[in-house]
Amino acid sequence: MCWSATADLVAGAGITAVGAVAVASAVRRPRTLPLAALPVLLGGHQIIEAEVWHRNGGTGPATVAWAVIALPLLALWVPVAVLCAAPAGARRRLLVPLAAGAATSAALAHTLATRTVMSEIRGHTVGYSLGLPHSELIVAGYLLATIGSLLLAGDRGLVLFGVLVGVGAAVSFTLWRREYISTWCAFAALSSVLLTLWIRRPGPAGTDAAGHPR
Known part of the structure; x- marks a missing residue:
């Protein structure tokens, strides 16, 4: 999320464009396609939030679409793509x-x-509330599924990506709690560029530049 509708729209369009490059680069390595498509999903997510800003929050279709992507979809998409x-x-x-992602996604989808x-406009951020039952357990499962899968990926580029996403999430959450400017859009953009560079590196996925297994 960004600090205004315009910022969300501009960042979302930029991240989607970066994602398109990643997808095009991943065609020769089909196993990387789900991961390459992640920036496209994140970019679209921010574009949807621009509509949430324009609607001044509430419970409309944009809010629901934002929550579906952010919660059950990403909880399952990321670990599947990393695998x-x-x-x-x-x-x-x-x-x-x-397994954590599948269970968390099912729980979030049911909720x-x-x-x-x-959704509610709170100064320079948008706040979302759903009234999650057992929220601590669900948050733990979500973090294990998303950031945990990257950190366990066994590839230096993906581990670095996981570290960046983890730091970005922590910083953005801290600023959001203070109802200050959200920096998640900046981290999403940087992460998308890093992921695209990883997709475009020499050698097939799971090998070094010479094509030898890691």
């Missing part, structure tokens, strides 16, 4: 964050289907 792209030696341990998600 597809990671070196073969890391895939067994990645089943743990994948979205049975409760009303609300």
Whole structure:
């Protein structure tokens, strides 16, 4: 999320464009396609939030779409994408964050289907509330599925990506709690560029520049 509708729209368009480059680069490495598409998803997510700003929050379709992407979809998409792209030696341990992501995604999808998600403009941020049951457990599962899968990927580029995402999430959450400017859009943009560079590196996924298995 960014600090205004315009910032969300501009950042979202830029991140989506970077994602398009990543997807085009991943065509020759099909296992990396789900991960390459992540910036496109994040960019679209921010464009949707621009509409939330324009609607002044509330419970409309834009708010629901934002929550569906942010909660159940990303909780499952990220660990699946990392599992597809990671070196073969890391895939067994990645089943743990994948299981956490599947369980967390199911719980979040059920909550979205049975409760009303609300968005509210809070100064320079948008706040979202859903009334999650067992929120601490769900947050732990979400972090294990998303950031945890990257940190366990067994690839230096993906681990660095995971560290960046973790730092960005922590900083953005701290500033959001203070109802100050959210910096998540900047971290999303930087992360998307890093991910695109990883996709475009020499050699197929799971190998070094010479194509040898890692």
